Amino acid sequence: MDVALVPVTLVSAFALRYGMPNPTPVVLNEIPLVVLVTILSGAIIIAMGLPRIKLQSLEVQAVARIALTAAILSVTAIVASYLIASGEPRSVPLIFGALFFGMSLGTRLIAIAILDKLRERGTTRLPVAIYGAGSTGVQLAAALRNSREARAVVFVDDNPSYDGLMVAGLPVKSPGVLRSMADQGRIKRVLLALPSVTSTRKNEILRRLSDLPCEVQMLPSHGELLERGTIEENLRTVTPDELLGRNKVDLNVPDVAKAYAGRCVLVSGAGGSIGSELCRQLLDCQPRKIILFDHSEFALYSIERELRAMLPDNGIELHAQLGSVIDKDGAARVLRHNKVEIVLHAAAYKHVPLVEDNEVAGARNNVLGTQCMAEAACDAGVERFILVSTDKAVRPTNIMGATKRLAELVVQDMQTRRPNTKLAMVRFGNVLGSSGSVLPLFQSQIEIGGPVTVTHSDVTRFFMTIPEAARLVLLAGAYAEGG
Structure with missing residues (x-):
């Protein structure tokens, strides 16, 4: 140009x-x-x-x-x-x-x-007034220009010498215009950009603005910023949802909650990343009882303590049971004693390189463990049994995928012989942030300064989040007809 x-x-x-x-x-x-x-x-x-x-x-x-x-x-x-x-x-x-x-x-x-x-056309950015046309207010206005939630439309300042000026492309007016602008809907929020004023003066301004028909927010003072520590101390880790590059899928189907309401549900592998999220989401479905089943004492203790803090006051029972999925008799006792109606089988060894080096243990846990849990569920008269599987079971090229494919065949075969229990499976793709996924690996590699390793430079991965994966299991449990 x-x-x-x-x-x-x-x-x-x-x-x-x-x-x-x-x-x-x-x-x-x-x-x-x-x-x-x-x-x-x-x-x-x-x-x-x-x-x-x-x-x-x-x-x-x-x-x-x-x-x-x-x-x-x-x-x-x-x-x-x-x-x-x-x-x-x-x-x-x-x-x-x-x-x-x-x-x-x-x-x-x-x-x-x-x-x-x-940019303004077709957007619903909130119009805001910035109280204070000083350097802090100018910086705030500059930041809001790139904001998707709010846009600055006017400065207001008590200094009469500022009245009528243009600062950072916005007009500066006296605070008296706020009432009329708020009544007309021209502003929906007032942001106080006065970090250096005394608390007495700040309280006086807040009292004056308290009767405005709009929200009033205040930037922290310099002292408050210092008390909160350095920028590094306030940094947060990026959540898996923010890495998706897409909106989260809404899987809140009313039939899901109905399928589990008032039921007794057992979650195997409850201490794992998928199992623990299943338990969290089950709380919203109002089941009668949730049985947490896991062989890891610490993992079971951690998820039980977390869930007890989340329990609503509606009488949901929560029981933690230590046990192994390859102990058929032990699993059967738990199922019969608690009169379990639905089993969500999330227990598995899923770390591909580890299972590749420990093929016997992987097959024992993933294949025989599924067989033991499915047989125990059928013997106990469980209504539904849902196996959590993986896309690596499709034409498997590694031992972990092969063991999960065998587990699927076990469930399909058992459905033909035990029709009283509906047995089904649900396959996941890459679950972002789950144990054994690439995200924790990338995080640890970045923390030590790299390098960040990938399977292949041309690889394309399609991800879902842990909550999406757990919701998919609950959907399968609600709609599965067996097989």
């Missing part, structure tokens, strides 16, 4: 200097100068980084860079006119530089205004 402005502003400079609305006759005599200045100016503009100036952050430094570039272009035009012995008036390069600065800055400001208008 800036390179295209060079011939335009140069021709306009000739028009202004000669007072001619159509300077074509003059420009035709100066074609070599126009071509040379355009070529040299293009190189200068690129070297000065004008194309890299971001429209959303046109600040003093960017304006200064445009001004410096314009000055250099003026000098370049003067030097070029001497080199080719041009007969142009020496004022033309100066006019050219001034016009270039004005048009380069003006086009950017117009583009910013157009982009802002386009």
Whole structure:
């Protein structure tokens, strides 16, 4: 864009200097100068980084860079006119530089205004007023320009010398306008950007704003920021949901809650990442009783303690049972004693490299463990048995996938022989953040400074979150017809 402005502003400079609305006759005599200045100016503009100036952050430094570039272009035009012995008036390069600065800055400001208008169309960003037109308020307004939730529409300040000024592209008005703007719906929130005022003064302002028909929020003071520690102490880990690159899938189907309401549900592998999330989501389904079944004492203790803190006051019973899925008699005792109606079998060894190196243990837990749990469930008269499987069971290329495929065949075969219990399975893809997935591995690799390893440079992974995976199991338990 800036390179295209060079011939335009140069021709306009000739028009202004000669007072001619159509300077074509003059420009035709100066074609070599126009071509040379355009070529040299293009190189200068690129070297000065004008194309890299971001429209959303046109600040003093960017304006200064445009001004410096314009000055250099003026000098370049003067030097070029001497080199080719041009007969142009020496004022033309100066006019050219001034016009270039004005048009380069003006086009950017117009583009910013157009982009802002386009961004506002069809959006529901909350209009807010910023109380305080000082440096903190200006920084807040700049931050809100890129916000998806709110947009600043006006500054208000008690200082009468600010009244009527434009600060950071927004008008500054007295606090008295807040009432009418809020009544008219032109503002929905007031943000206090006064971190340095005394608490007495702050309380006075808050009392004055308390009767406004809109929300009032306050930025923390400098002292409060210091009390909260450094920025590093307040940083949080990115959640798996934020890495999806898509919206979370809404699987809140009313039939899911109905299928588990008032029932006794056993979750095997309850201490694992999928099993524990199943237990959390089961609480919302209002079952009569939840049996947590796991062979890991610490994992079972952790999930039981967490769930007891989440238990609603509606009489849901919670029992933790230590046991192994390959102990058929032990599992049968638990199922009969608690009169379990639904089994969600999430217990499995699923870490591919570990199962590859420990194939006997993997097969024993994943295949025989599923067989023992399914037979115990059928013997105990369980209504539904849902196996949590994996997409690696499809044409398996590793031992873990093969063991899960065998577990699926066990469930399918048992359904043909034990029709009183509905046995089914549900397959997952990559569950983001689950134990053994790539996310914890990537996090640990990044923490130690890398390198971050991937299976293959061209690999494409499709992820779901742990809550989505758990909800999928509950859906399968609600709708499965067996097989």
